[in-house]
Amino acid sequence: MLHRVDAIISDIRYGEYLRRNADYEKNRRFCRHDWQHMLDVARIAYMLALESGRRQGLSKEIIYAAGLLHDIGRWREYRSGEDHAAAGARLAGPLLDRAGFSGAEKEIITAAIREHRNGGRQASSLGRLICTADDLSRPCHRCPARGECYKADRMATAGLLLY
Numbered sequence: 005m006l007h008r009v010d011a012i013i014s015d016i017r018y019g020e021y022l023r024r025n026a027d028y029e030k031n032r033r034f035c036r037h038d039w040q041h042m043l044d045v046a047r048i049a050y051m052l053a054l055e056s057g058r059r060q061g062l063s064k065e066i067i068y069a070a071g072l073l074h075d076i077g078r079w080r081e082y083r084s085g086e087d088h089a090a091a092g093a094r095l096a097g098p099l100l101d102r103a104g105f106s107g108a109e110k111e112i113i114t115a116a117i118r119e120h121r122n123g124g125r126q127a128s129s130l131g132r133l134i135c136t137a138d139d140l141s142r143p144c145h146r147c148p149a150r151g152e153c154y155k156a157d158r159m160a161t162a163g164l165l166l167y
């Protein structure tokens with residue numbers, strides 16, 4: 005059913021970006037930016053959209069594409085210091101083209117990837133959705149690195165929304 009999402013997942017570049025993230029995160033004690041995280045964010049974003057009853061014209065494919073792609077630029081941040089949201093939006097463009105998303109859909113998805121770090125008022129509805137799903141996806145309550153994580157307090161508050 006989600007053929008274009010399948011196309012992203014099977015794209016050789018997508019696998020390559022996930023591998024690059026994994027290479028840089030081999031010894032990382034904090035949250036990783038791996039396949040499981042991408043899938044968690046896509047699923048939670050879709051659940052939130054369904055739960056709120058406000059899909060705002062966002063299809064399941066668009067929400068999943070944004071979730072699965074939102075951190076593909078993380079390795080660029082490790083490598084050069086470039087903001088991973090901006091890098092991810094740029095890297096996502098050709099993947100979305102190859103998967104068959106239209107120019108307008110690509111705009112919506114890449115904007116959300118670019119905005120996923122803050123998701124404030126100025127962000128698009130998909131950008132805010134991915135940002136919230138990103139926070140909710142982290143299993144901070146049982147995290148052994150929690151004491152040293154600068155995000156732990158914010159995440160613990162966000163995590164409460166899950167229950």
Ligand SMILES: [Fe+2]
Pocket residue numbers: 074075088120121
């Ligand atoms: Fe991110």
Ligand SMILES: [Fe+2]
Pocket residue numbers: 037041045074075138
């Ligand atoms: Fe993320």
